[in-house]
Amino acid sequence: MNKSKEDTIRLLLVDDEEGFRMTIAKRLERRGFVLMQASCGEACLEILGREAVDVVVLDVKMPGLSGIETLKAIKQKHGEIQVILLTGNVAVSDGIQGIKAGAYDYLTKPVEIDHLVNKVRQAFEMARMEAQKTAQLEYRTKLERKIVDTERLVSLGTMSTGIAHEINNPLAIINEAAGFMKQVISAPKPKSKLDQCSQKKALLMGIEKIETSIKRASRITHQLLGHVKKHRSQFSEVDVAALMHETLGLLKKEVEDKKIRMNWQLHRKKISLWSDAYKIRQVLINLLNNAIHAVGENGCITLSSYETLDAVILEIKDNGRGIPKENLSKIFDPFFTTKSFDEGTGLGLFVVHKIMSDLAGDIEVNSRVGKGTDFTIKFPKTASICNLEDNLSMDKDKKI
Secondary structure, three states: OOOOHHHOOEEEEEOOOHHHHHHHHHHHHHOOOEEEEEOOHHHHHHHHOOOOOOEEEEEOOOOOOOHHHHHHHHHHHOOOOEEEEEEOOOOHHHHHHHHHOOOOEEEEOOOOHHHHHHHHHHHHHHHHHHHHHHHHHHHHHHHHHHHHHHHHHHHHHHHHHHHHHHHHHHHHHHHHHHHHHHHHHHOOOOOOHHHHHHHHHHHHHHHHHHHHHHHHHHHHHHHHHHHHOOOOOOOEEEEHHHHHHHHHHHOHHHHHHOOOEEEEEEOOOOOEEEEOHHHHHHHHHHHHHHHHHHOOOOOEEEEEEEEOOOEEEEEEEEOOOOOOHHHOOOOOOOOOOOOOOOOOOOOHHHHHHHHHHHOOOEEEEEEEOOOEEEEEEEEEOOHHHHOHHHOOOOOOOOEO
C-alpha cells in the first residue's frame, strides 16, 4: 500500500562517520523514508535553511559545531522540527543534556535500526500533532477576532437609535439658534448704542449655542466611529465615572422608552484607571444592553464603582428576570443565548469575557430567577504593566 504524501517522513541524517551514515541511510530508505545527509552541524543548518525536513537524526560527537550546539541552533530557527540524538555508550550525559535543550529523545550507538525507525516515527507524529495544535490555535484566534468585530457591529445597531436621538438634540438647538440670529439680523437697525450692544450680545449668544452643539454632535460622532472602525489597543487614563455616564448616554433612548430607573452608587472620590477606554466601553455597552433587555418597563438598573488596594471594581445590577442556575456556566460560551434569533446573537458575553481576559481583568456573575442579575467586573491597577509590550503606542497624555 502506497503512503500518502502527508505520511512520508523527510529525514535528515547528520553524522561525520561516512560509512556509518551511508549504511543507516540505505536501510532507512528501504523503509520508505525520504533521506537527506549531512556530515557536520554547519551542513545540517545549511540544508534546513533550504529544504523541508520533519525529523533530524543528529550525532552528538562531531568536529566543528557539536551536536548539542547544532541542536540549539535548530530549535532556535526551526522549532517545529523534532531532533533525535545519537550518542556513544559512555556519553549518556550528552543525551540527557540534549533533551534539556529540546531534543525529542536520544539513542546510543551502535543503534538498532528497528528502534531508530520507531523513534523517528514517534517524533514525526509528535511534530504533526504540534503543527495541528498550532493551526487550531491560529484558527481559533482568527475566529475570535471576527466574532469581536461582528459583535461590535451588532452593538452598533443597538446604539444607533439612541445616537440618532442624541445627535438630533444639538441639531435642534443649532436650528433654533440660527432662526433666532436670522430674526435679530432682519430686525430694523438699532439706533442707540445700548440697542446695538444688546443686538451684538444676542448674536454672540446664538453663535455660542451653535458652537457648543457642534462640539456635542462631534463628540457623539467620534464615539460612533470608534465602534465601527477596527481598533488597536491604546491605553490612557480613564475616568471611570465619566466613562460610565458617557456609555449610558449611548443607550439613553432605550432607557427612556422603557422608563427604566437608573440608580447610581458611584464612589465620591474620582476613580481613575490606566487601561483601554475603548474596550472598557464595549464591555459596559454589552452588559448594560443585557440589563436593559432583562428588565421590563419601570425596571431598575444599579451602577456602582469602588476600588480596593489592587483593583477597580464596577458593578451592573438589574432587577430583571434573572438567569437559571443551569445556564450560568454557559453564558460566556460563544453563540449561547436564550433569546430568539432576532433578539440576540449569543456573542455579547463571550466578547465581554475575552476583552476582560485581554485587559488582565475578571468578571463574575450572580443571578436569581425572578430577582435579577449582578455582573461584577474587576480591573487590576497594574493592568498597564501586564499589557505594556503589546501597547507600545500608548498616549499617556490622552484622558477620557
